[in-house]
Amino acid sequence: MMDIRIGLIGAGWMGKSHTNSFVNALLLFGPESGKPVFELVSDVSEEAAKIAVEKLGYRRYTSDWKDVVTDPNVDVVDIATPNFLHYEIAKAALENGKHVYCEKPLTLSAGESQELAELAKEKGVVNYVGFNNVMNPATHYIKELITSGKLGDIMRFSGTYDQDMLLDEALPITWRHINKFSGSGALGDLGSHLLSVSQYLLGDMENVNALAKTFIKERPKSEGSSEMAEVENEDLITVLANYENGAVGNISSSRVATGRKNYLSYEIQGTKGSVHYSLERLNEVNVYFHSDEEVDRGYRTVYLGPEHRGFNAFNPAQGIGIGFNDIKILEVHELLSAVTNGTPYICDFAFGAKVDRTINAVLESAKEGKWVSLKKAVEA
Amino acid sequence: MMDIRIGLIGAGWMGKSHTNSFVNALLLFGPESGKPVFELVSDVSEEAAKIAVEKLGYRRYTSDWKDVVTDPNVDVVDIATPNFLHYEIAKAALENGKHVYCEKPLTLSAGESQELAELAKEKGVVNYVGFNNVMNPATHYIKELITSGKLGDIMRFSGTYDQDMLLDEALPITWRHINKFSGSGALGDLGSHLLSVSQYLLGDMENVNALAKTFIKERPKSEGSSEMAEVENEDLITVLANYENGAVGNISSSRVATGRKNYLSYEIQGTKGSVHYSLERLNEVNVYFHSDEEVDRGYRTVYLGPEHRGFNAFNPAQGIGIGFNDIKILEVHELLSAVTNGTPYICDFAFGAKVDRTINAVLESAKEGKWVSLKKAVEA
Amino acid sequence: MMDIRIGLIGAGWMGKSHTNSFVNALLLFGPESGKPVFELVSDVSEEAAKIAVEKLGYRRYTSDWKDVVTDPNVDVVDIATPNFLHYEIAKAALENGKHVYCEKPLTLSAGESQELAELAKEKGVVNYVGFNNVMNPATHYIKELITSGKLGDIMRFSGTYDQDMLLDEALPITWRHINKFSGSGALGDLGSHLLSVSQYLLGDMENVNALAKTFIKERPKSEGSSEMAEVENEDLITVLANYENGAVGNISSSRVATGRKNYLSYEIQGTKGSVHYSLERLNEVNVYFHSDEEVDRGYRTVYLGPEHRGFNAFNPAQGIGIGFNDIKILEVHELLSAVTNGTPYICDFAFGAKVDRTINAVLESAKEGKWVSLKKAVEA
Amino acid sequence: MMDIRIGLIGAGWMGKSHTNSFVNALLLFGPESGKPVFELVSDVSEEAAKIAVEKLGYRRYTSDWKDVVTDPNVDVVDIATPNFLHYEIAKAALENGKHVYCEKPLTLSAGESQELAELAKEKGVVNYVGFNNVMNPATHYIKELITSGKLGDIMRFSGTYDQDMLLDEALPITWRHINKFSGSGALGDLGSHLLSVSQYLLGDMENVNALAKTFIKERPKSEGSSEMAEVENEDLITVLANYENGAVGNISSSRVATGRKNYLSYEIQGTKGSVHYSLERLNEVNVYFHSDEEVDRGYRTVYLGPEHRGFNAFNPAQGIGIGFNDIKILEVHELLSAVTNGTPYICDFAFGAKVDRTINAVLESAKEGKWVSLKKAVEA
Structure with missing residues (x-):
């Protein structure tokens, strides 16, 4: 049983969906695949970030995503921002050695996605794209x-x-x-x-x-x-x-x-x-x-x-x-299991690329x- | 190849449907199962009977169904009248030794249907009820x-x-x-x-x-x-x-x-x-x-x-x-085949009873x- | 926002399902309808009850359901036992003035169910049967x-x-x-x-x-x-x-x-x-x-x-x-809302009766x- | 009521299907749209043509399709041959001033189809392609x-x-x-x-x-x-x-x-x-x-x-x-009606082209x- 500290970036509808999925993954699969801990949440709207602390149970909040990717107490950076921000955030998270869970699409360009896939491979971290239908x-x-x-x-x-x-x-x-x-x-x-x-x-x-x-x-x-x-x-x-x-x-x-x-x-x-x-x-x-x-x-x-x-x-x-929401739970479970137990997963960044x-x-x-x-x- | 002379009683919608089905049975199965000949048609409306001669191709017409059941040139009496007349007509047709093809239901009473079934058995003629869904x-x-x-x-x-x-x-x-x-x-x-x-x-x-x-x-x-x-x-x-x-x-x-x-x-x-x-x-x-x-x-x-x-x-x-109409063609084919070749059939009067x-x-x-x-x- | 302290009786598959539903009701509807608190769990198997504390997050456990119905810190008695025990437990819970949430069927006899319905009415507590398909x-x-x-x-x-x-x-x-x-x-x-x-x-x-x-x-x-x-x-x-x-x-x-x-x-x-x-x-x-x-x-x-x-x-x-599980979440939400805000609900004990x-x-x-x-x- | 004398070319499965459809069109729509008369049938196999006389009711047969397109007693040339022969036969039929009913596709080339469409227009005859799904x-x-x-x-x-x-x-x-x-x-x-x-x-x-x-x-x-x-x-x-x-x-x-x-x-x-x-x-x-x-x-x-x-x-x-066969009956009815009453129709040769x-x-x-x-x- 291992605590997996989540740093969520983007506290909107998708961020809430991710968080709920983490909670349910724990309920359904137990802590053997890792116990998600809601460590830090960021949103450009400080207000939204604050609400996420209250309602979704995050411990701390910030309005600057850079705080998340550099936070020593964050294990997994969870990117639930608008699509055009994925590349920059994912890159910074990888460079800081974080596991990264990024909503689909990975980026807006095949070249950037390929770059992230290679960087992730180099860093040896879990790199997961949220293609839930898979x-x-x-x-x-x-x-x-x-x-x-x-x-x-x-x-x-x-x-x-x-x-x-x-x-x-x-x-x-x-x-x-x-x-x-x-x-x-x-x-x-x-x-x-x-x-x-x-x-x-x-x-x-x-x-x-x-x-x-x-x-x-x-x-x-x-x-x-x-x-x-x-x-x-x-x-x-x-x-x-x-x-x-x-x-x-x-x-x-x-x-x-x-x-x-x-x-x-x-x-x-x-x-x-x-x-x-x-x-x-x-x-x-x-x-x-x-x-x-x-x-x-x-x-x-x-x-x-x-x-x-x-x-x-x-x-x-x-x-x-x-x-449909149950499928997202299966997704975050696969992610948690990869982080905790090193199990293989399907939708890595190379797949996203x-x-x-x-x-x-x-x-x-x-x-x-x-x-x-x-x-x-x-x-x- | 054998001519099977049809005597139709009731020249309404159902009578037309039966006649068309006979024509198509011949087209699809060929004369080996018997060639239907449209010998005689009756209807309480003489006008309707006359039209059936012109449009459906019957040779002769009458306004009295009793003419049909006694006609020496009729092999199969085809009953397409309102239901409440089935019993009387079918009984008379059987008594005259005719093969009988009767629309469903056989009669309005189980007792009468049973009586017809027994009479048909005694006479040794083909006795067929038009339960097309079978x-x-x-x-x-x-x-x-x-x-x-x-x-x-x-x-x-x-x-x-x-x-x-x-x-x-x-x-x-x-x-x-x-x-x-x-x-x-x-x-x-x-x-x-x-x-x-x-x-x-x-x-x-x-x-x-x-x-x-x-x-x-x-x-x-x-x-x-x-x-x-x-x-x-x-x-x-x-x-x-x-x-x-x-x-x-x-x-x-x-x-x-x-x-x-x-x-x-x-x-x-x-x-x-x-x-x-x-x-x-x-x-x-x-x-x-x-x-x-x-x-x-x-x-x-x-x-x-x-x-x-x-x-x-x-x-x-x-x-x-x-x-749906194709099913009726299969029905009259089974009837023709029973008359011509003595092949077994499902919906006899005992079944109807x-x-x-x-x-x-x-x-x-x-x-x-x-x-x-x-x-x-x-x-x- | 009000804490609603759950006392679960029966820590098997159905008890787990109820508990997960409470968690999700809070995630989806927020604390306005009441915040479920997992106060006490009982099971005839002490081992099962213990596991429920660890895995489902209950604060305390017991192997005697009577402890639950009398516990001053329990607001809602949640009955997830085999059916034949429903009557006795629900009756005791009502007599202790508890809100009762009972899996379907209410009891094994119309008379007993009617008795419970009347007792619930008399006590003025929330009395809810888990007919989820409703x-x-x-x-x-x-x-x-x-x-x-x-x-x-x-x-x-x-x-x-x-x-x-x-x-x-x-x-x-x-x-x-x-x-x-x-x-x-x-x-x-x-x-x-x-x-x-x-x-x-x-x-x-x-x-x-x-x-x-x-x-x-x-x-x-x-x-x-x-x-x-x-x-x-x-x-x-x-x-x-x-x-x-x-x-x-x-x-x-x-x-x-x-x-x-x-x-x-x-x-x-x-x-x-x-x-x-x-x-x-x-x-x-x-x-x-x-x-x-x-x-x-x-x-x-x-x-x-x-x-x-x-x-x-x-x-x-x-x-x-x-x-299908989402429907159970709607059920427990309706229950929580009734306890917290006195909103009407469909499947009360009179309905179950x-x-x-x-x-x-x-x-x-x-x-x-x-x-x-x-x-x-x-x-x- | 007008006799429409059919000259069928090709006595195989499709030719039989056309003929049955003509019979049923008459049964269902009556002679007002024209009464098909099965005048002449040809097939490269003389034996097949002979059988069509016996079984489908054609009056005469030939083994040379040219006899059909030139026969003074043929009103409609019905082309049910293999596709590659359509062009040559249709062209000859049009040149002889016949109405033409041709199975789909019209020809194997857009240019040839266009040529036929123009020729048909010039001749002022009914020119119909058998696209039954229409x-x-x-x-x-x-x-x-x-x-x-x-x-x-x-x-x-x-x-x-x-x-x-x-x-x-x-x-x-x-x-x-x-x-x-x-x-x-x-x-x-x-x-x-x-x-x-x-x-x-x-x-x-x-x-x-x-x-x-x-x-x-x-x-x-x-x-x-x-x-x-x-x-x-x-x-x-x-x-x-x-x-x-x-x-x-x-x-x-x-x-x-x-x-x-x-x-x-x-x-x-x-x-x-x-x-x-x-x-x-x-x-x-x-x-x-x-x-x-x-x-x-x-x-x-x-x-x-x-x-x-x-x-x-x-x-x-x-x-x-x-x-499905009922649709073909609607098709030949539209054809007959066009020949008899000059009613408009959808699938002319221009459509086929x-x-x-x-x-x-x-x-x-x-x-x-x-x-x-x-x-x-x-x-x-």
């Missing part, structure tokens, strides 16, 4: 279907991550629409989640070809304002891809996808079987085996259960569904209107 | 799942046949609401279809216990009229049952089931597997095998295909769906508010 | 559909709670199979959840008529043993009911329902609309409005979201699903093979 | 959703047509795999159906960008043979597109899509509503309206019914599903690895 028990189950050979050779990954939360054109401009803060639109915000899942399940892509579109080209500067500001990035993106393993990829994302609420949905077709999944039905995986007797053959609706990695921390039986490399290539392709090799992207 | 390839597939033992011992049959076509209380009274014409309400009209499927799949019931309810107690005498007439029978019925094979039954039907369109839906649970099905998704059978590996276990969505009896008359591959026996017992139970044995019902 | 945001949404009149007059409640966890006949006998511990079989264990939902949504029943069946009549005395013990109660039960509001009920439950995992599923049909729901798809409510334009009319698949009571404690948007009254009537009906009035049941 | 009542309903403005401005068309019928690599080479007979692989065979639906619903594309892949690169020359032949065309294709109306397209097709049987599936997202559909559930259209009250908002599952164009020829009520133009552009894009404008394609 830790979904459904994702692990699908990974197992692939690695066991039950699906045969993978021919195709086809998916989309669609939401309609930005459908209303009266919604004002936010950081999501301005590239220096967000890097990109639907792709970085939503599509990156699907890319992380694809990266985990099928590995690297060779090249990509993308089409991006902005339907709502300007938005009010603020709620109700008649002054308009330009939307700098895509509402919708669709991507063709070749994977290194020979599969064909087709990945999309829209933030104006009328009717879709949290539709991270994909299908994987292999020579022996197939699987399709949607996050809107988090607890169901649909799997097909070509080897089933023909008369009885069809997609099986498999409910997540104790047979699927991660599930039994929450519920004792199939069909007693987990929720690969996702960012794909994002960069996709954006370049959409801009240039042509195929872009990922090898080239990594050098960018 | 001839659904999905039903055959489910029957095969049971008889093969794949589902183990059957523990439970639970189903409902719901429609909302009579939801609107402004719809006027019709024969459906008056017992001397209909025998009963939702039970005879819709529920009997589910009972026929249950009879085929699980066999006889031992006893039943029912609750019936009429929500719309009176309806306009005619469209828009302010004079009201009493609705004599149930809008909704729910039945508990014990099957002779030890299974528990739960069968319902409503004609005011808001939102349900053609929801003949049931589930069968056995010790080794289960199946559920809804006619609203005609081409899908959901089947579960307990013997599947636990990690991959779930209901399989099996699309009907050439592996399932009857399907390949229509389409060459799974997922290319058949329609069993369904009517169940209906009688259910109605008695609902009236008396107690369990009713089916043995007693057959003597009624 | 606190599902989906249930609240459906309740709102009914009370707003959107569904019109309710005609029918039809549902089942099916699981297949006891399908394997090699599983040994447990307390679930022995009536002095469980009161009944599938009905009390699973069906009572559905009854609680029905009680909340439609109110009281007038009378019931039930059919119960035990398929696996004996089980090994212990795992692998060849000595067998009798299974005393039903594997499957099906119930007909009349509600006081005029609706017809049809409620079932099976613990050997092959293929069903957590299938608490029901449909409510009203004169203006209908709704159907299954707990296996916790975050989806299917609702139909007859007033929709006919050409576009169909069941709507509505994902739970911030518009639905309770949801937004967990997630900011539709489609980001909650999990009504569910137990229904259970008693159903069991009597199944035994006697006839309709049983609920008025009679309450006097039993 | 005549699906579901497609008409979706078209109406778009044109009525209920979906707002269309932003996206995303779909795939997947089957797994060619998954088995032991299946021998056929005409489908050889370009001079098929023109292309999955694209022409399956994808063209989806393109026809897209053409009808959204109109023309501006440009396309495609990725094609052949997974099974060679197949046995004949069943069981160890000699192998090259598969010349794609198993899977994925396409990005810009529509002229501003929407983004993403269209795919695979003939080795493990688990998918007849998965012609697509989603259309507009600024006010969305719709998704799959041919595997032929009778269900899922439609979402953003204007629905938020608390009750979700995709509606609308069953096809009499409200939807074409449906009521078959069944009187929603939920009584039509089958547009689909072929798209196919050409997609194939060029896949080959060249870059965006291809459809304007350029039409000149090719």
Whole structure:
């Protein structure tokens, strides 16, 4: 049993979510994987930081994130800031020898992410990116279907991550629409989640070809304002891809996808079987085996259960569904376990850099209107 | 190749449907199962009978059904009249040694149906009741799942046949609401279809216990009229049952089931597997095998295909769906084949009498508010 | 902000679940609804109680539940023991003026439950039964559909709670199979959840008529043993009911329902609309409005979201699903809020007594093979 | 009432399907739309042609299709031959002033299709391509959703047509795999159906960008043979597109899509509503309206019914599903009606030429690895 002292940077919604997840990881997995201690919290708003002490139980607060990355009593720097600050903070934390837990995306540029991945490796610390969908028990189950050979050779990954939360054109401009803060639109915000899942399940892509579109080209500067500001990035993106393993990829994302609420949905077709999944039905995986007797053959609706990695921390039986927040608990548990016991983990900075490399290539392709090799992207 | 001369009684919607089905049976199965010849048609409306000659291709017409049952050039008497006439016509047709094809229900009383069944047996003619849902390839597939033992011992049959076509209380009274014409309400009209499927799949019931309810107690005498007439029978019925094979039954039907369109839906649970099905998704059978590996276990969505009896008359591959009318074609093909080649068939008058026996017992139970044995019902 | 000192009785799986829920209620709702303090825990196993101090964070422990109900520093007695102990403990707690939070079912007899309800009323304390499915945001949404009149007059409640966890006949006998511990079989264990939902949504029943069946009549005395013990109660039960509001009920439950995992599923049909729901798809409510334009009319698949009571404690948007455990958090929050702020709550002991009254009537009906009035049941 | 004398070319499976459809069109719609007369049939196999006379009811036969296109007693030339013969036959039929009914695809080249379209226009005859999916009542309903403005401005068309019928690599080479007979692989065979639906619903594309892949690169020359032949065309294709109306397209097709049987599936997202559909559930259209009250908002599952164009020829009520073959009946009815009454129809040769133009552009894009404008394609 080991105390793991958390230094949280960013006391907003995501910071609260991280903290709650740490509490629950302890409740569900016990102190064997490390006992989180809420040592220090920072926020640009001193007031917000103060509230985090009161409400989330942090011992101390500061309004300067630099205090966190240099604090001798902090073991893990937990970065829950706006995306554009990730690089600078993560770099400073690594340089101070801290373990780093960074929300997705790692940075806004493949090059910077690669730099952080190399620095983390050099420092030998835990370096974890919060791609929570990778830790979904459904994702692990699908990974197992692939690695066991039950699906045969993978021919195709086809998916989309669609939401309609930005459908209303009266919604004002936010950081999501301005590239220096967000890097990109639907792709970085939503599509990156699907890319992380694809990266985990099928590995690297060779090249990509993308089409991006902005339907709502300007938005009010603020709620109700008649002054308009330009939307700098895509509402919708669709991507063709070749994977290194020979599969064909087709990945999309829209933030104006009328009717879709949290539709991270994909299908994987292999020579022996197939699987399709949607996050809107988090607890169901649909799997097909070509080897089933023909008369009885069809997609099986498999409910997540104790047979699927991660599930039994929450519920004792199939069909007693987990929720989206439970996946974040599995994520911080994996992080804690890595810090405490040196166990392997999936979404390290090198993984995050690969996702960012794909994002960069996709954006370049959409801009240039042509195929872009990922090898080239990594050098960018 | 043998000519089978049809004498149709009742030239309305159902008579047209039968005729079209005969034409298609010939197109799809060829003359080997008998070539239907449209010899004679009768209708109380001479005009309607005349039109049937012109439009449906019958050779001759009459306004007296007695001409049909005695006509020496008629091989099969096809009864598509209102239900309350079935008994008299079928009896006369049998007495004249005709093969008889009668729409469901056979009669309005278990005793009369039993009498017809015995008479038909004595005469040695084909005697066929048009319970079309029995001839659904999905039903055959489910029957095969049971008889093969794949589902183990059957523990439970639970189903409902719901429609909302009579939801609107402004719809006027019709024969459906008056017992001397209909025998009963939702039970005879819709529920009997589910009972026929249950009879085929699980066999006889031992006893039943029912609750019936009429929500719309009176309806306009005619469209828009302010004079009201009493609705004599149930809008909704729910039945508990014990099957002779030890299974528990739960069968319902409503004609005011808001939102349900053609929801003949049931589930069968056995010790080794289960199946559920809804006619609203005609081409899908959901089947579960307990013997599947636990990690991959779930209901399989099996699309009907050439592996399932009857399907390949229509389409060459799974997922290319058949329609509801196609099932009626399978029914008349089975009838033609029985006449021509003496092949066995499922829904003979004895079968129809069993369904009517169940209906009688259910109605008695609902009236008396107690369990009713089916043995007693057959003597009624 | 008020400290609410919990005295937990029963440190097993359910006790842990309650405790985690209290922690999360504080995290999500803040201390305004009361701050749970884990004062005292008891378990017949002193070892288990001790572990609860270490792992769950209770201050003190005891092996005698009587210490808890009399402890001056305990505000809420939390009963998470086997069911047959509920009555005695709850009674003692009430007599000591404690607030009581009791897992479902309240007791094993309608009479005892009624007695507790009256005692609780007399004492003026919070008295809460843990029927968690009532606190599902989906249930609240459906309740709102009914009370707003959107569904019109309710005609029918039809549902089942099916699981297949006891399908394997090699599983040994447990307390679930022995009536002095469980009161009944599938009905009390699973069906009572559905009854609680029905009680909340439609109110009281007038009378019931039930059919119960035990398929696996004996089980090994212990795992692998060849000595067998009798299974005393039903594997499957099906119930007909009349509600006081005029609706017809049809409620079932099976613990050997092959293929069903957590299938608490029901449909409510009203004169203006209908709704159907299954707990296996916790975050989806299917609702139909007859007033929709006919050409576009169909069941709507509505994902739970911030518009639905309770949801937004967990997630900011539709489609980001909650999990089954999150519902328990809503339950303990309602309890805490009642203690702290005197807010109203749904599942009080009078509510629990009504569910137990229904259970008693159903069991009597199944035994006697006839309709049983609920008025009679309450006097039993 | 007018006799329409059919001259069928190609007496195989498709020719039989056409003939049966003509018979049923007459049964269902009556002679007002023209009475088909089966005048003449040709097949390269004289034996097959002879059998068509006996079984399908044609009056005369020939083994030379040229006899059909020149026969003075033939009104409509019905082309049901292998695809590569369409151009030559259709051209000759048009030159002889015949109405022409040609199975999809019109030809194997956009240029030839365009030539036929112009010739047909010049001749003033009915010129109909058998894109049956366009005549699906579901497609008409979706078209109406778009044109009525209920979906707002269309932003996206995303779909795939997947089957797994060619998954088995032991299946021998056929005409489908050889370009001079098929023109292309999955694209022409399956994808063209989806393109026809897209053409009808959204109109023309501006440009396309495609990725094609052949997974099974060679197949046995004949069943069981160890000699192998090259598969010349794609198993899977994925396409990005810009529509002229501003929407983004993403269209795919695979003939080795493990688990998918007849998965012609697509989603259309507009600024006010969305719709998704799959041919595997032929009778269900899922439609979402953003204007629905938020608390009750979700995709509606609308069953096809009499409200939807074409449906009521078959069944009187929603939920009584039509089958895939019924759609072909609607197609030949539209054809007959055009010949008899001069009514407008959708899939004329100009329409077919547009689909072929798209196919050409997609194939060029896949080959060249870059965006291809459809304007350029039409000149090719």
